[in-house]
Amino acid sequence: MRSAWAQWVGDLATLRGLLPAASPDLSPSAVARWPARIFAVCPRCGAFEGTGPAADLSPCVRCAAAPPPFDAARSLFAYTGDVRAAIVATKYAGRPYPVDDVALRLHETLSGRWKDLIPDGVPPTVVPVPAHPWKYFRRGFNLPALIASRLSRRSGLPFAPLALSRTREQAPQARLPGILRHGNVEGAFRVPRHRKVPSTILLLDDVYTSGATAEACARALKCAGAASIVVVTVARTVS
Numbered sequence: 001m002r003s004a005w006a007q008w009v010g011d012l013a014t015l016r017g018l019l020p021a022a023s024p025d026l027s028p029s030a031v032a033r034w035p036a037r038i039f040a041v042c043p044r045c046g047a048f049e050g051t052g053p054a055a056d057l058s059p060c061v062r063c064a065a066a067p068p069p070f071d072a073a074r075s076l077f078a079y080t081g082d083v084r085a086a087i088v089a090t091k092y093a094g095r096p097y098p099v100d101d102v103a104l105r106l107h108e109t110l111s112g113r114w115k116d117l118i119p120d121g122v123p124p125t126v127v128p129v130p131a132h133p134w135k136y137f138r139r140g141f142n143l144p145a146l147i148a149s150r151l152s153r154r155s156g157l158p159f160a161p162l163a164l165s166r167t168r169e170q171a172p173q174a175r176l177p178g179i180l181r182h183g184n185v186e187g188a189f190r191v192p193r194h195r196k197v198p199s200t201i202l203l204l205d206d207v208y209t210s211g212a213t214a215e216a217c218a219r220a221l222k223c224a225g226a227a228s229i230v231v232v233t234v235a236r237t238v239s
């Protein structure tokens, strides 16, 4: 296990490399103008595909070869510009994040363009991707849980912040190349014993990079009895 000191030094190095030179504009009107990705996506994993409208609804090459354990994933923004700067500044420098305004953007999209993600019937329970307890202790918050809580309040969807726990120390995903990310989080999440898992889940995270974290969470939730999992992230990395 990495020592707390090594972890702290590592985070500091990450911070130095990631923090934007200028603070992003996080006013409500600025967040309302953040450009949503409205172009074609893989219907399963939500991968951004091109810069035009959806040509067809076939899954991407990766999903066609090996479908992920979740039913669908969608990301509202590309992880660039002020969207990225706001997340980095909050996670690594403790700066305020526009939780309310981002939750509003997610809620509006879930009620509009992403309406089909949530079929009528059982409303999904919002479950945030948990932080490792040590990371939570150092930061004092878990950004996905903050956003999930506000989204639940706005949408009226149930909220289950403790449905998943993070069980082992890992290298931070942000510092690993994509090829190592799946192994890094495999088996890192579990449903606490005796906790009943909601049948229909909206799993919320801040950033979707390789999909490794979402897949590991979805596997744990499905093993514990979840029937349907939709992954929603604020942003997704673009190559």
Ligand SMILES: [Zn+2]
Pocket: 042, 043, 044, 045, 046, 047, 059, 060, 061, 062, 063, 064
């Ligand atoms: Zn896909």
